[in-house]
Amino acid sequence: MTDQPRADVLLGVNVDHAATLRQARYRGRHGSAHAEPSPAAFAREALAAGADGITVHLREDRRHIQEEDVHAIAALPGVRLNFEMACGPAMVAFARALRPAAACLVPESREEVTTEGGLDVAGQLTKVAGTVAALAGAGVEVSLFIGPDETQVEAARAAGAPVVELHTGAFAEAWGTDAAAEELERLRRACIRAHALGLVVNAGHGINYANVAAVMTLPHLHELNIGHAIVSRSLVRGARAAVAEMKSLLRRS
Numbered sequence: 001m002t003d004q005p006r007a008d009v010l011l012g013v014n015v016d017h018a019a020t021l022r023q024a025r026y027r028g029r030h031g032s033a034h035a036e037p038s039p040a041a042f043a044r045e046a047l048a049a050g051a052d053g054i055t056v057h058l059r060e061d062r063r064h065i066q067e068e069d070v071h072a073i074a075a076l077p078g079v080r081l082n083f084e085m086a087c088g089p090a091m092v093a094f095a096r097a098l099r100p101a102a103a104c105l106v107p108e109s110r111e112e113v114t115t116e117g118g119l120d121v122a123g124q125l126t127k128v129a130g131t132v133a134a135l136a137g138a139g140v141e142v143s144l145f146i147g148p149d150e151t152q153v154e155a156a157r158a159a160g161a162p163v164v165e166l167h168t169g170a171f172a173e174a175w176g177t178d179a180a181a182e183e184l185e186r187l188r189r190a191c192i193r194a195h196a197l198g199l200v201v202n203a204g205h206g207i208n209y210a211n212v213a214a215v216m217t218l219p220h221l222h223e224l225n226i227g228h229a230i231v232s233r234s235l236v237r238g239a240r241a242a243v244a245e246m247k248s249l250l251r252r253s
Ligand code: PXP
Pocket: 014, 057, 084, 104, 106, 145, 165, 203, 204, 205, 206, 207, 225, 226, 227, 228, 229
């Protein structure tokens, strides 16, 4: 019997840094007719080039993405929106009204962060489980952005989330040093544990055109969320070329 070909890994394009660039010049005036770049226009280009989804993080401090951006992106035809958010009540209310396809709970305050930089699900299980339930009740698929730590993976399962996004930041930081192999191994163990618990496994943060091949060796990956590298390459090569190139690197066949 021959092995089934493995499905391509999906590409979620995080457009936050298109907003970062706009806010660098147009903070407080992002609604002006001259304000650019538009994260929604960037998202439209990304989708045209084959992005499987668009991710935005509406931070409580609104440092990059604004509410208007979220609504403009949610209105793009055919978009699968992944809404990154903190666990607080205001954001939960916003997300329940928005009803994106997916929401990813991320840490914003120091107390919510584990040593790996992901959400400390194990340390605030009741709060996270309540947020997962509130979002699931509005038809939103919830993922939890956690460090590659088996305790956090098990807590994510206990919190009722169907998806985890493993934080690849420590691996990306270690890239090019002897520590990278160890970080990749931690990610590999977390992927295996999450899959064994029935969780869908996504990953993201710090993934770029150089280190993505190593990330692609991880088992059970469903989707990678990539922002900074794609937005950066877009400045030189154009958004469609930057997205298409990353998409080709996520192909299994
Ligand atoms: N995944 C999550 C949960 C994030 O918060 C971010 C942005 O920090 C990313 C992925 C994308 O990270 P990057 O911009 O480094 O590709």
